[in-house]
Amino acid sequence: MKDAFGIPQSLLVLGGTSEIALATARRLITRRTRTVWLAGRPTPALEEAAEQLRRLGADARTVAFDALDPESHEAVLGKVFAEGDIDMVLMAFGMLGDQAVDEKEPALAVRVAQTNYTGAVSSGLVCARALQTQGHGSLVVLSSVAGERARRSNFIYGSSKAGLDAFAQGLGDALYGTGAHVMVVRPGFVRTRMTAHLAEVPLSTTPEAVAAAIELGLRRRSETVWVPGALRMVMSALRHTPRAVFRRLPI
Amino acid sequence: MVMPADTVSVTGWGRTAPTTARLVRPRTYEEAAAAVRECGARGAISRGLGRAYGDAAQNAGGAVLDMTGLDRIHAIDVDGGTVLCDAGVSLHRLMEVLLPLGWFVPVTPGTRYVTVGGAIGADIHGKNHHGSGSFARHVLSFELLTADGEIRTVAHGTPLFDATAGGMGLTGVILTATVRLQPVETALMCVDTERAVDLDDLMARLTATDHRYRYSVAWIDLLARGARMGRSVLTRGDHAPLDSLPPRARRHPLAFRPSQLPAAPAFVPEGLLGRTTVGLFNELWYRKAPRARTGELQRIPTFFHPLDGVPHWNRVYGRGGFVQYQFVVGHGREETLRRIVRRISERRCPSFLAVLKRFGEGDAGWLSFPVPGWTLALDIPANLPGLGSFLDELDEEVAGAGGRVYLAKDARLRPELLDAMYPRLGTFRSLRQELDPRGVFTSDLSRRLGL
Numbered sequence: 001m002k003d004a005f006g007i008p009q010s011l012l013v014l015g016g017t018s019e020i021a022l023a024t025a026r027r028l029i030t031r032r033t034r035t036v037w038l039a040g041r042p043t044p045a046l047e048e049a050a051e052q053l054r055r056l057g058a059d060a061r062t063v064a065f066d067a068l069d070p071e072s073h074e075a076v077l078g079k080v081f082a083e084g085d086i087d088m089v090l091m092a093f094g095m096l097g098d099q100a101v102d103e104k105e106p107a108l109a110v111r112v113a114q115t116n117y118t119g120a121v122s123s124g125l126v127c128a129r130a131l132q133t134q135g136h137g138s139l140v141v142l143s144s145v146a147g148e149r150a151r152r153s154n155f156i157y158g159s160s161k162a163g164l165d166a167f168a169q170g171l172g173d174a175l176y177g178t179g180a181h182v183m184v185v186r187p188g189f190v191r192t193r194m195t196a197h198l199a200e201v202p203l204s205t206t207p208e209a210v211a212a213a214i215e216l217g218l219r220r221r222s223e224t225v226w227v228p229g230a231l232r233m234v235m236s237a238l239r240h241t242p243r244a245v246f247r248r249l250p251i
Numbered sequence: 252m253v254m255p256a257d258t259v260s261v262t263g264w265g266r267t268a269p270t271t272a273r274l275v276r277p278r279t280y281e282e283a284a285a286a287v288r289e290c291g292a293r294g295a296i297s298r299g300l301g302r303a304y305g306d307a308a309q310n311a312g313g314a315v316l317d318m319t320g321l322d323r324i325h326a327i328d329v330d331g332g333t334v335l336c337d338a339g340v341s342l343h344r345l346m347e348v349l350l351p352l353g354w355f356v357p358v359t360p361g362t363r364y365v366t367v368g369g370a371i372g373a374d375i376h377g378k379n380h381h382g383s384g385s386f387a388r389h390v391l392s393f394e395l396l397t398a399d400g401e402i403r404t405v406a407h408g409t410p411l412f413d414a415t416a417g418g419m420g421l422t423g424v425i426l427t428a429t430v431r432l433q434p435v436e437t438a439l440m441c442v443d444t445e446r447a448v449d450l451d452d453l454m455a456r457l458t459a460t461d462h463r464y465r466y467s468v469a470w471i472d473l474l475a476r477g478a479r480m481g482r483s484v485l486t487r488g489d490h491a492p493l494d495s496l497p498p499r500a501r502r503h504p505l506a507f508r509p510s511q512l513p514a515a516p517a518f519v520p521e522g523l524l525g526r527t528t529v530g531l532f533n534e535l536w537y538r539k540a541p542r543a544r545t546g547e548l549q550r551i552p553t554f555f556h557p558l559d560g561v562p563h564w565n566r567v568y569g570r571g572g573f574v575q576y577q578f579v580v581g582h583g584r585e586e587t588l589r590r591i592v593r594r595i596s597e598r599r600c601p602s603f604l605a606v607l608k609r610f611g612e613g614d615a616g617w618l619s620f621p622v623p624g625w626t627l628a629l630d631i632p633a634n635l636p637g638l639g640s641f642l643d644e645l646d647e648e649v650a651g652a653g654g655r656v657y658l659a660k661d662a663r664l665r666p667e668l669l670d671a672m673y674p675r676l677g678t679f680r681s682l683r684q685e686l687d688p689r690g691v692f693t694s695d696l697s698r699r700l701g702l
Contacts, residue, residue: 001268001270001306001311001695001698001699002268003268003639003662003663003699004265004267004268004305004572004574004633004639004662004663005267005633005638005639005663006268007639009666009699031639031640032639032665085311085698133312134293134311134312135270135271135272135293135310135311135312135313136270136271136311136312136695177258177260177271178258178271179260179269179270179271179272179311179312180271219571219633219634220571220634
């Protein structure tokens, strides 16, 4: 169960090697979290991540999960929920893709869309039903500012996050009053492996900062969290920028 | 995602950590038994007037039995001083009925709006704990609806009684109880008020003269620092005897007419109770108290239940709610108490409802909270940054000194500390295992702490 400050005792991470997710897990373990499920492709990196959390004192377990195989989600996640209540599900899987390559290789672009969007739809619905049955729990969805308005430079990734974001908002409203809570987290540019090859931009942030924002959002039972918070204003301005101007912006 | 119509979001009095449950309101014992039998995989828990601060009367995804529908007073023994009533009867109702007959409830906490069932389940204490013990000491017997759907009569002194007294509703649903009452001549209190300039002065006064009073409590200013740390206002007294009343009041000495102010508004901005406002309040509260006054006549609500005058006062903390932290450390552990008070005051926790009390002998309930020593209770807005880890540190101090925190108020204790705080937890668990092997009686509290 979550405590008065919204800190979960058990955590299920979808996308168990995500740096943001692991930073969040580490932070929550220092508070209350004891049980952590890392769901992801069965790789040494996933085991290594679980081992790292075990060293912090958590009971960390791994489970094979593939966002691109929606047929399996019901069975795989059902087993996790059958082991005991999950107070928080962190949906952290996703791929950035390579815009230039993906534009030429539609099959690769579809992979990005399937991972980030359809994979989230199927696993999100499975988790939502389980949380509703429990009568409590948070589904924390890692969206992105890229989904707020598609940009020339990464609209394939951006459009998939836009779909995810809209899905999560709607799911949150559908679950209102059931005890389950959906929180959409929209980080800006986060310095991780996924973005290591990209040039840094203003208002960039770190996995640790995202983790801190998630903890705060849980306490406040927020529905939308921007990291850093200033991005809410920036993106609001960008959203209202005329297309002709927006197209020319160096972003 | 269609929701059954009777599914509601439930929180404790602190308004933190809401969860959703099926709310059932039995009007007969048969309905209660049926609700328990048909509660489903996620179990059931009884709920009274929802005054537990944390998640004790919540059951996410399961059934919550609203017991306030069972509210009949069956029999009053006016000569012997006992009452037999349903578990959903509130102490407020008992006072309304019993005071005109010259009887008072044996123990009352800081609110009258708790049910008899809740009073047993949390084994509540009041200002008279140093002499009268906790509520269950005055309960002769009760009827308990257990997980098998049977109704058992449980007498004082039996293992099931001791598991249920303070057992947070996890042994079953209390249906009726027989309670021994306190005789009174009037419905007024004779109160002595004095100020203590700091914590040591307070503890000295409580130690020296508490035994002279039936009721005793101290309001403590936790924002005062330095030499004034722990400055307090002691209010102690007893039921006023008839001959102490002025002639006018003697005409209706047992009249009980509590008055109420308008309720707190549904929406209060967060941060209303910050350091500045609470600091100001505490300063005024301390200064307006007389340095020493004896024999003041006060009405029962004024003396025992000042907050009951404002319905929904818990809303003043805003949407984020608040946590109440109450712990007890034994005699000889004054140093720990001093250290904790110092830490709270240095941390500037904005708490205006802090009280310190000296407990007397504990009672037999296995999970009953009071043990002889010092108990401090304070309210803190839940949105105070870093509050979670700060309270964790206080827990360590309390557990290190052999003390404990009060489960009826808890919403955040780390489960690992529970066994150390409640040494009879193992016995409690094995009785539950035997009595309720399927875990029918489950609450958010029991899930969170692994009770």
